[in-house]
Amino acid sequence: MFARVAPLPTEAGPFASALRRFRAARRMSQLDLALGCDVSARHLSFLESGRAQPSRDMVLRLAAGLLAPLGTQNALLQAAGFAPMFPASPLASEALAPLRAILTEMMARHAPNPALLVNRHWTVLDANPSARALLAPLDDGKDEMNVVRMLAESPLAAVAIGNLAEVLEEMTARLRLEALEAGDDPVLAGLVASLDAARARYPAAVAATPRRPLIPLVLNTPGQPLRFLSTIVHFGTSEDVTVRDLRLELLFPADDHTRAAMAESGV
Numbered sequence: 001m002f003a004r005v006a007p008l009p010t011e012a013g014p015f016a017s018a019l020r021r022f023r024a025a026r027r028m029s030q031l032d033l034a035l036g037c038d039v040s041a042r043h044l045s046f047l048e049s050g051r052a053q054p055s056r057d058m059v060l061r062l063a064a065g066l067l068a069p070l071g072t073q074n075a076l077l078q079a080a081g082f083a084p085m086f087p088a089s090p091l092a093s094e095a096l097a098p099l100r101a102i103l104t105e106m107m108a109r110h111a112p113n114p115a116l117l118v119n120r121h122w123t124v125l126d127a128n129p130s131a132r133a134l135l136a137p138l139d140d141g142k143d144e145m146n147v148v149r150m151l152a153e154s155p156l157a158a159v160a161i162g163n164l165a166e167v168l169e170e171m172t173a174r175l176r177l178e179a180l181e182a183g184d185d186p187v188l189a190g191l192v193a194s195l196d197a198a199r200a201r202y203p204a205a206v207a208a209t210p211r212r213p214l215i216p217l218v219l220n221t222p223g224q225p226l227r228f229l230s231t232i233v234h235f236g237t238s239e240d241v242t243v244r245d246l247r248l249e250l251l252f253p254a255d256d257h258t259r260a261a262m263a264e265s266g267v
Helices: 014-025 030-037 041-049 056-065 070-079 094-110 129-138 147-153 164-182 186-201 256-265
Strands: 115-118 124-127 217-219 226-234 247-253
Touching: 014 041, 014 070, 030 041, 030 056, 041 056, 056 070, 094 115, 094 124, 094 247, 115 129, 124 129, 129 147, 129 256, 147 164, 147 186, 164 186, 226 256, 247 256
Parallel strands: none
Antiparallel strands: 115 124, 115 247, 217 226, 226 247
């Protein structure tokens, strides 16, 4: 008598589908992930086909092998039927009040230079007065201010930014890395596509000599252009999804004229 073989599932299931998507987004083969997690390639294949279901520990092991951000780890846990492990506190919550105080102080101390707080998708959450003044020429009146979309889609960007092609090149490189790190994130993928379309409209000149080591943001003003260098601050000491997804961008004057102009701005 032959043993009865259970039929293969007609659908892989949410975890199997999510695992395949995140692995593909990482551009890892099943063997790469299996070796990195000390899991047999056969078992991983069964997990991705839905023939096997993971334990909570296995989900976290695979997430570690994928170098998945906290939000992605939560998504994989939920897809497997487990509760999320990492909190995602609203920025306005009492739990994040100490962090909000630090952010407010950092932005205030950075004045008169621009400082803005964005989330992982580069939507502006807060900004000091000088940053709001510098963003105003790019504001197309939409309810949501998104730095990437303002650069890539606003018809005002080419007028307001003196080196738009360079800025688009640099921003595209940064977003591609962030999209790779995030894994399966359709919003980041859409932002990268928007940047690619903008780069086709504003192609950067190919320099015969090596490129300069620092690329400023050049803002056109009624007087002499203002030049800034950007620093991005991440918060990596928290296990909260919201905190890990924050970016604080601090712009510093790149020349004496910009430094003097900001000092005289009174903002």
